[in-house]
């Protein structure tokens with residue numbers, strides 16, 4: 001089916017207490033692995049490309065790859081810009097046909113973040129495209145952050161309410177204890193803070209960034225309390241590169257790149273399937289491509305099977 005907007009699927013997830021997986025891709029094999037997994041799990045999916053991915057693949061290639069993958073699937077696929085750090089990048093992606101944007105002004109002072117988020121929302125909304133914003137800041141593990149720095153960068157519930165009123169953003173990335181690019185799953189989220197933010201802006205889907213480093217139980221508690229989009233990148237990249245390293249070690253004389261790369265694609269697919277089941281979005285899409293209604297009971301079923 002054609003690419004869809006993230007607006008309705010995120011609201012559906014919020015209302016039904018599950019989350020949509022938003023998976024980062026940089027190349028054809030990652031796009032294929034992600035969309036095949038969503039297709040097999042009957043899950044709506046957000047395929048997101050970062051500014052780095054756009055620099056690597058080129059905007060037209062990145063857009064084309066996701067558009068083709070979506071056209072071959074019969075589950076909803078969103079093409080989302082991840083961490084667009086300026087207005088111009090958002091406009092370029094809007095023009096290229098992205099169906100969901102992110103303006104990340106988290107490094108800017110509050111007023112500047114508000115001003116640019118508002119501008120991006122105004123133009124994107126003119127053509128029906130939703131915008132994710134970020135308030136507080138999800139830090140990078142590569143910067144060697146301390147627990148005190150993570151705490152200091154967390155989203156303030158009162159500010160979140162004011163921010164949404166001033167900007168009109170459709171969803172909000174919140175900083176609540178996760179850190180980008182962690183290689184092991186050990187972080188715990190501040191669930192009370194997520195609850196407090198959700199209470200202030202109950203109709204705005206919250207977004208969890210840096211989920212690769214967060215314990216599964218914490219992710220599930222966040223989903224129960226207003227998180228409707230969960231971003232995953234590092235965990236997929238680890239699977240992709242480990243599988244290729246293993247293939248090279250097992251077949252040191254192999255020169256056919258397909259034999260090396262396809263195990264990477266399979267690994268991405270398996271990891272996306274695991275996350276989709278964890279987030280409760282498996283089985284949400286019916287045979288006609290629509291979303292099934294009713295509160296989803298995922299927690300106990302998926303906690304048991306989830307690898308910690």
Ligand code: G3H
Nearest residue numbers: 181209210212231233234
């Ligand atoms: O925007 C992307 C995500 O927040 C991914 O974070 O690499 O820690 O999974 P991660």
Ligand code: ZN
Nearest residue numbers: 180209210231
């Ligand atoms: Zn992120």
